[in-house]
Amino acid sequence: MTRRTGRRPGNPDTREAILDAARAAFAERGFDAASIRGIAATAGVDPALVHHYFGSKDQLFLAAMNFPVDPGQMVPRVLAGDREGVGERLVRTFLSIWDSPAGSAGVALLRSAVSNEWTARLLREFITTQVLRRVLDQLDVDPAELPLRGSLVATQLIGLAMIRHVVRMEPVASADPETLVAAIGPTIQRYVTGELPT
Amino acid sequence: MTRRTGRRPGNPDTREAILDAARAAFAERGFDAASIRGIAATAGVDPALVHHYFGSKDQLFLAAMNFPVDPGQMVPRVLAGDREGVGERLVRTFLSIWDSPAGSAGVALLRSAVSNEWTARLLREFITTQVLRRVLDQLDVDPAELPLRGSLVATQLIGLAMIRHVVRMEPVASADPETLVAAIGPTIQRYVTGELPT
Numbered sequence: 001m002t003r004r005t006g007r008r009p010g011n012p013d014t015r016e017a018i019l020d021a022a023r024a025a026f027a028e029r030g031f032d033a034a035s036i037r038g039i040a041a042t043a044g045v046d047p048a049l050v051h052h053y054f055g056s057k058d059q060l061f062l063a064a065m066n067f068p069v070d071p072g073q074m075v076p077r078v079l080a081g082d083r084e085g086v087g088e089r090l091v092r093t094f095l096s097i098w099d100s101p102a103g104s105a106g107v108a109l110l111r112s113a114v115s116n117e118w119t120a121r122l123l124r125e126f127i128t129t130q131v132l133r134r135v136l137d138q139l140d141v142d143p144a145e146l147p148l149r150g151s152l153v154a155t156q157l158i159g160l161a162m163i164r165h166v167v168r169m170e171p172v173a174s175a176d177p178e179t180l181v182a183a184i185g186p187t188i189q190r191y192v193t194g195e196l197p198t
Numbered sequence: 199m200t201r202r203t204g205r206r207p208g209n210p211d212t213r214e215a216i217l218d219a220a221r222a223a224f225a226e227r228g229f230d231a232a233s234i235r236g237i238a239a240t241a242g243v244d245p246a247l248v249h250h251y252f253g254s255k256d257q258l259f260l261a262a263m264n265f266p267v268d269p270g271q272m273v274p275r276v277l278a279g280d281r282e283g284v285g286e287r288l289v290r291t292f293l294s295i296w297d298s299p300a301g302s303a304g305v306a307l308l309r310s311a312v313s314n315e316w317t318a319r320l321l322r323e324f325i326t327t328q329v330l331r332r333v334l335d336q337l338d339v340d341p342a343e344l345p346l347r348g349s350l351v352a353t354q355l356i357g358l359a360m361i362r363h364v365v366r367m368e369p370v371a372s373a374d375p376e377t378l379v380a381a382i383g384p385t386i387q388r389y390v391t392g393e394l395p396t
Contacts, residue, residue, distance in 0.1 A: 111312045114305075114364050124367045151361055151370040152381055158365070159357020163349055166312050167356070169322045172349040182395035183350055187385045197380035 017043040018050055022064040027121040031061060031129040058130065065109065065126055068102040075134045083139065087189025088181050090135065094157055095177045098165055107165050110158075127154050136192065145196060152191040160184060215241040216248055220262040225319040229259060229327040256328065263307065263324055266300040273332045281337065285387025286379050288333065292355055293375045296363055305363050308356075325352050334390065343394060350389040358382060 021042035025034035036057055040047040054060040062070060074097065078089045098106055112119040132150035141149060160180070163169045172180065219240035223232035234255055238245040252258040260268060272295065276287045296304055310317040330348035339347060358378070361367045370378065 107312075114309045114312050114360075120365050124365050127365075127367065148369050148373075148381070151367045154365075154367055155357040155361045155370060155382070156354055156385070157357070158360050159353040159355070162312075162356050162360060163353045167318050167322050167325075167352075169325065169349045169352055171346050172353060175346075179395050183346070183389075184353070186388070187354070190384070191381075197377050 014045060015053060018045060018053060019064050022060050023122060026061060026064060026125055027118045031125040036060070061126065061130065065122060066105060068105050069097050071130045071134065078135055079138050083193060084189070086139065086192055087187070088185030090188050091181045091185045092177065095180060098161055099177065103165060106161060110161065110166060139192065148196060149191055153188055156184060156187050156191065212243060213251060216243060216251060217262050220258050221320065224259060224262060224323055225316045229323045234258070259324065259328065263320060264303060266303045267295050269328045269332065276333055277336050281391060282387070284337065284390055285385070286383030288386050289379045289383045290375065293378060296359055297375065301363060304359060308359065308364060337390065346394060347389055351386055354382060354385050354389065
């Protein structure tokens with residue numbers, strides 16, 4: 001038996017079978033209802049193998065989305081600091097990912113989501129469970145308002161990504177990140193902590 | 199010679215040749231630099247025929263984009279009223295188009311723009327020259343700030359369309375339009391008339 005070195009252990013066919021089953025489960029049932037056990041059964045493998053290859057359900061979701069950044073590592077950057085600065089920090093962190101090489105994966109994800117209902121569902125689950133819930137859960141926000149606040153934040157951030165990286169409309173397309181942080185941060189802040197229509 | 203009745207006069211091949219030439223010209227040169235004369239030359243027809251079939255350059259652009267609504271007819275609805283209400287009126291008008299049967303053409307346009315650099319350029323020209331310029335030109339805004347204000351407005355509106363009609367994230371996807379007008383109107387208002395970072 002040869003010793004493996006790369007970051008991705010396991011038989012490629014088995015890995016792909018698990019990822020296919022995971023995408024189907026996350027899209028059809030949603031992140032919360034999908035289970036490692038059910039995904040393993042669909043892929044015809046033992047649940048322990050899924051954990052062995054991919055780790056947690058969060059990590060399996062990131063792998064299934066082919067997402068190169070772990071939002072779980074970003075959230076502490078957004079939360080570090082006062083509550084009144086969360087809007088600016090969220091925009092700054094968002095831009096730092098999209099303006100990095102990882103941004104091309106984001107563009108690919110947007111492309112796929114607009115042409116494919118399935119990917120749109122995955123993207124919706126991803127934004128909700130991996131990004132917004134983690135941030136909003138840590139802030140003192142009325143739980144009943146979380147869904148509206150979260151999806152309002154999503155309108156502004158997905159639109160920022162679309163105009164800066166897909167449609168490439170100037171001057172937003174090549175603006176200094178801090179200009180956009182100053183302009184758009186207050187919008188996010190209002191959606192997260194401001195008054196909402198009832 | 200038979201009498202024609204439908205809304206679309208002319209030889210279908212000639213119409214398509216003109217529309218193809220128009221899409222190429224608007225995408226490559228931009229709306230302002232593209233000319234009816236140049237488009238007619240590319241299509242191998244007389245400029246008078248282009249006017250006869252499509253009317254003005256604005257109308258030719260709408261036909262080339264296959265856009266079912268004339269933004270020129272929407273702008274008066276946005277401008278009617280006080281300056282402090284322009285944000286809410288822009289969101290209300292935007293939603294009235296996207297929530298109507300015409301919205302499916304908008305979704306098709308977004309789909310095409312994210313997968314096709316050419317359509318992305320057309321969409322950029324469309325938003326800039328047919329929508330934002332018409333609105334912002336009528337408001338008392340520093341002309342030097344128009345591009346930034348316009349593209350900030352575009353980030354919020356295109357993101358609203360994405361989350362409500364493409365990704366379909368709740369509760370934005372099925373929210374009452376007036377809830378979204380109240381939540382997002384102030385954002386647009388700030389981008390149009392508020393303080394901007396320098």
